[in-house]
Amino acid sequence: MNPTRDEDALNWAGDDDPTLQNGSTDPARTEPSALPAGWTIPQGAAHPTAVPSTTDAASPEPDGADVTAQPDSAAASSAALVGMGILAGMYLLYTVGWFIGVARIEKPISDPVAEFMFSLGAWLAVAAPLAWFGATYWLTTGSPRARRAWLLIGVLVLAPLPFILGTGTLA
Template structure:
C-alpha cells in the first residue's frame, strides 16, 4: 500500500470527511427540526411503550405467518399445476381410445370441450379462489383445499382409456 492517500487507486472525493473516519471525533452537525407546540422528541434511552412493543411483536408474527402461508400456497399451486397435467394426460388417453369416436359431430365436440375444460379447471379454480377471497385468507385456504380434493384427475389415476 502506498504511503499517501493520493497515490491510492481508490481515492474518492469526500474521503477526508471526519464523519466517515472509524472512531473519528468529527461529528456531523445534527439537523434541527421545529416541532409543533406541545410536541417533544423522544429520549434516546426511553423504553418503548406497550403499543409499540405489541406492534413490533404482531409485525414479526405476521411476517412468519405470511411466509408459511406463501409456502403453503406455493405447494397448492404446484398441486393444481400437476392436476392440470394429469387431466391433460387422462383426457388425451380417452381421446385416443375408441370409446369416444361416436360418429356424431356434436357429441364429439362436446366431449372435446369437456376435456379441455377439465384440463383448465384446476387453473380456473385456483385463479377464481384467489380473486374472490382477497380479503378473506381463511376462506381462501378452505376453498383451495376443497379444490385439491374435488379436482383430482381420476382418469389419470385410474389409467382409463389405455388399450389392453
C-alpha cells in the same frame, strides 16, 4: 463510506443524482417520516438507530398490528406463502394430469355435435384446476382462511381421476 466518493469500492454512474438524496445534508440524521409509528431516534447518540418509543411501545399501529407481534406475523406469512406455493404446485400438477388423462381417452363418438361437446368438456376439465385456483385467489383476497378452505376443497374435487386410475376409454 469514504469522505471522497472516488475511493469507494462500488461507484456507479448517477450516484450523485440529487433526486436520490433524502433532503438532509447531515448523514447521521434520519427523516422522521421514514420511521414506523412509535419509534424515535435518541438525541445526541453517536450512531443513531431507531428504537421503540418508551411511552407507546405497546400501543398498536394505526393499521391494528402490534409492534411487538411482527416476528410472529412474519413467520406466519412465510408459512402461508410456502403453503400457497405447495397448493399452486398441486393445481399445476392437476392440470398436467388432466391433460394426460384427456389425451389417453379414445373417442368412439361418430355424431359431430356429440364429438364437439365431448371435446369441449375434456378441455374444460383440463382448464378447471387453473380456473379454480385463479378464481379462488381473486375472489378471496380479504379472507386468507376462506382462501385456504376453498383451495383445499378444490384439491379434493378436481383430482384427475382418469390419470390416477389409468383409464383410457369411455366404457
